[in-house]
Amino acid sequence: MDVRVFEAPAGERLDVAISAALLLSRTYAKELVMSGFVQLDGRPVAKAATKLSGVELVSVLLPPPRPMRVEAEALALDIIYEDDDLAAIDKPPGMTAHPTASVRNGTVVNALLGRMSLAKDKDFDPEAEDYRPGIVHRLDKDTSGVMVIAKNADAHRGLSAAFKKRLTEKEYLAIAVGSLGDDLYMDGPIGRHPLHGRKMMVGGGNPRSASTYFRVLARTPQHTLVRAKPHTGRTHQIRVHLAHLGAPVLGDSVYGRASTLIPRHALHALRLTLPHPRDHQAISFSAQVPADMVEAWLKLGGSWPPDLI
Known part of the structure; x- marks a missing residue:
């Protein structure tokens, strides 16, 4: 892994400082902090919003480069129900709901791409860090069971509103x-x-x-x-x-x-x-x-x- 070290700018948030110093997106910088890849003066720090005084030394451990574009994968996934608007799946334990900055394959989205239409597929960039067409709610990675997926924009709006309300x-x-x-x-x-x-x-x-x-x-x-x-x-x-x-x-x-x-x-x-x-x-x-x-x-x-x- 690649270690980057820089002097902290005074008064700046930690994630903002990392983003500026290493030319990373702020989302990815925040994920690095929350995942334990960042230290201040040799001590782990977990809060991306930590304010820097300007005297600290920031160390960032960069994980190996990840594949960027999210692709369809032939993953086993049980479809409980499907119609023109939505699909209900039985998510197995160990499968993440959608890609993140550090997880680009093996997700519910990867399993469904190419198998069915997904809401807002054309509105999201497959190379974006938070690529989640069709996702209206999530289960933790190791939680199994029912998840509902939106297949078009109207269904996405309706299902998202149902969860919000x-x-x-x-x-x-x-x-x-x-x-x-x-x-x-x-x-x-x-x-x-x-x-x-x-x-x-x-x-x-x-x-x-x-x-x-x-x-x-x-x-x-x-x-x-x-x-x-x-x-x-x-x-x-x-x-x-x-x-x-x-x-x-x-x-x-x-x-x-x-x-x-x-x-x-x-x-x-x-x-x-x-x-x-x-x-x-x-x-x-x-x-x-x-x-x-x-x-x-x-x-x-x-x-x-x-x-x-």
Whole structure:
């Protein structure tokens, strides 16, 4: 990897200084900071908005060059439903929703390009850092389950508005490490962690309102199988709320700890209901619970609820 070092300009934001000194886009400079590639005087820094005093030495570790243009790829992806306006997919764990400055392949967008028309495909540049035609909402990389994709501009506007106005109903399944009450409503604003740029927390910097309803489906002595219905859609919301309640998601190395029972966090987007962008009638999509979560629960000594898909 290539290391670049420069003296900090006084009074400037860190990401702006990196962008100017290394001739990088500000988006990419911010991602480098949040990904842990930047140090001030030899100490890691995670906040792109850090103000520089002018006496620091900025070190930036540049990852190897990445392929720029986003191309269609023959990736396995289960299409749950498709019509002229939208498609519902069952996103597998480990797949990122759309390309970023550092991820250019292996995403949902790569899998769908060439397979179907995607909203705003012609409005986005395939070489842009944030290339996401068709994307109206996201799931975390290691979260599996239902995602909806817009296939034209009108559908994109309608679906985006439905998520923004909270006209959607989302239902998730999680295995939590710890015990929870049978029915629990968590109302806790979520903001960015002050020390870890990619981590969120209840409170934190610039917190935004967040609420989740939890219902316990089954228990073992030390774990809980829980259904979660988030009313809002904050980053990592269910994971943050469960961790705050003292019952982090099994396998969540960010908010809890990794597990030998499952190679990712045990969180699945089970069902999504929303108004169809053409006739505004409610339509629901469900994704079968993946085998890794079922197997993990059984290994914990739990019994799988017979009515759970």
